[in-house]
Every structure is written in structure tokens, then in C-alpha cells.
Amino acid sequence: MTARSRLTPAQRTAALTPIGVERMGDTADALRDPGVLRLENLDTDLRPPPEALAATEAQVRADDANSYLPFFGHDRLRRAATALVERNGGLPAGSFDWRRQCFVSAGGLSGILNVLLALIDPGDEVVLTSPTYVGLINRVKLAGGVPRYVPLVAGRDGWRLDREALRAATGPRTRAFLLMSPSMPSGAVFDESEWRALCDACVAADAWLIHDTAMQRLVFGHAPLIDPLGFPGMIERTVTVGAASKEYRMIGWRVGWIVCPLAAAEAIGRVAISNVVCPVGIAQQAVAAAIEAEDDGIATCTAAWQARHDHLVATLRPAFDVIPARGGWSLLIDCLPLGVNGAEASKRLLTVGVAATSMENWGAPDTARYLRLVYANEPLERLADIGQRFARALGR
Helix, strand or coil, rough: CCCCCCCCHHHHHHHCCCCCCCHHHHHHHCCCCCCCCCCCCCCCCCCCCCCHHHHHHHHHHHHHHHHCCCCCCHHHHHHHHHHHHHHHHHCCCCEEEEEEHEEEEECCHHHHHHHHHHHHCCEEEEEECCCCCCCHHHHHHHHCCCCEEEEEECCCCEEEEEHHHHHCCCCCEEEEEEEEECCCCCCCCHHHHHHHHHHHHHHCCCCCEECCCCCCCCECCCCCCCHHHHHHCCCCCCCCCCCECCCCCCCCCCCCCEEEEEHHEEEEEEHHHHHCCCHCCCCCCCHHHHHCCCCCCCCHHHHHHHHHHHHHHHHHCCCEEECCCCCCEEEEEEEEHCCCCHHHHHHHHHHEEEHHHEEECCCHHHHHHHHECCCCCCCCHHHCCCHHHHHHHHCC
């Protein structure tokens, strides 16, 4: 009898799914056609703050940047990131000790994985909204957690939280909530009452809140900034994970940050130093410069992204079931009324030069009906004929 080979992947990888973007991105790249609208991936054509570019150029030649130290991140960036979290949360300066409660990570998602590894045990349940980024879901699974989904309900004016489902999603094994607003891929933005319901549920479950703030200030229509740190009982349980990629348009710098309660700090620090060891040296001063900049460009860029979003909604409706975003970089189209799922719609659109990602695996099973359009990377003039392309590909 032949012995079974032990050269097999670890069981923890069995539950991980493709994100879809990697495949569609490679397919679109292989076409080598500049006429293809790149709506499949969260890139942007809008530039980082000039202060960040200048700091990057200087750091390439700086000896201090070519170092493992400090392991938890450069002091200037940790101070700036901590102050940013305090401002966004409406907290007094000094509410967090940057030396003990802030850790720089190699991008926001690396930070989220570090937090999950530090705070949840195998079998613990983590509450997420659905649809949500499959990369977040995979990281929950990689850390041994069990995702529990609260649906976002689509309407003509956008997405709203299903509060009845929120009550059903929490239980004795709930260890953490992992939330993002604006959410990706939907562009859903929680209003004050929704944040209050989420925070109340988190407190009632005595759970951690892992707050992914990658797009926190990218909200449309000058909507108010609402941060869970401002709600009762949340300072001691909220772990804020930020990143330079979206708000500061610094995707390639791979810098994020974690600001956390003291009760979580030692464990997060141990995981951080055991995982990536230290973040990118030449990038950290640039991100600090972006945070400190008098004009970080966030408001101007958000207005540009909203104009692209509004064009897509106005152009594709009423022929297609476009669900408006309230912020962020992407929106979703419900393909079920067309008689196809997101994967089939994506396949057909590529034949007319539109690269877009289908949403299977991005939450509960029903997310397969959706197609995502990223409007962060294509200017209005290149989106002018998107209505005609959709009509040719999808028959309307």
C-alpha cells in the first residue's frame, strides 16, 4: 500500500478563496490594449501629496532609512498616525501613547492580519458586513476565525445595514467585529444610527472592534466623519488600522498603522515583529509628510472620484441596476436582473474593452450576483462611452 504523501498544503489554506482581481488584472494586462478601461483593481491615477514624493526621493539616499530599526516604525510616523486617529475620533491629543499603542505595518491589510492573529483564537467568530472585501474574509480564516455576515441591503439610493441580521449575527463566540466605512466593494457608508447599532452590539458582545479606516475620509457630499471611537464603551475595545494607500494615493509605498488599546498592544507588537519584522524604511517619512501636509489633497481627490462615480450612475441607469456608493473607490452593479451573474457579465464586458471584477466569494453566497466597477483609476474622458460598451456587451 502506497503511503500518502505529506507534501500537501496546510489545512488552514483550504478555506481561502481567490479574490478575482488578481485573475482579471492579469487578463487585462495580457491584452496590452491601452483602450481597455481598467475598472477591475483599486489603483488610482491621482497623485500623492507633493510633500510625500519629495520625502521619498530624499529617503532613498538616507542611511537611517536603510535599517531594520526602529522595529515598530519611525517615531515621526507613529506620532503622526496616532494624532490622526485621535483627530478622526474626536479625542483629545495624547489619548493614546504612540510609543506603546501605535505600530507601523507593511500596508493596512498586513496590519489587519497582525491584529487578527493577536486577538482571536481558532473558532472565534468575527462579524463582517456582506458584501465585503474577500481579502478581509481570507485573513479572518487564516487566523482561524469564523466569518459571520451582516447583510448590507441594496436600495436605489445606496446600501443600508440590516439591523435585524446584526442581532442574529452575534453570539457567545463573537470575538471581534471587522468593519470598514466607506466599505469596499460597495461604497456603503454607515450613518450615525448604524454606527451606534454596531457599537452597541460590539459592547454587548464584549468584543473587539477592528476598524479598517483605509477610506474613512473618502465620503461624498461632504457627509460628516463618524468614528466609532466617539461612542460609549468603544475606546477600550477599538483597534484602528489605517493605511496610506487610498486616502493619500500611496499604494506602492506599502505603509499602514495600528493604534490600539493598551490591553491589545503587547500581543499586537509581538505578532508585528514576528511577521514582517519591520515596515519599509524608505517609505515611512513620506507617509508622515503626507499626514502632516497642510493640504493632503483628500478633499480635492474625493470630489474627482465622486464626479466619476456620478457619471457612471447617470450613464448606466436605468438600463442597469447600479447601486450608488456614498464614498470610496468602487460601486456595484446587480447583474441578476440581466439573467446572468457577475462572472458572466465580467466575461462579456471584457470583449468590449471593460475590465471589471465579479464578486463571488466577497461575503455571503449571494454576492456572486454583483459586478464591481472601480472609478478611481479612469478619468471622465475615458469613461465617456461606457454606456455604449455596456449596451453592446450586455444587450441593453
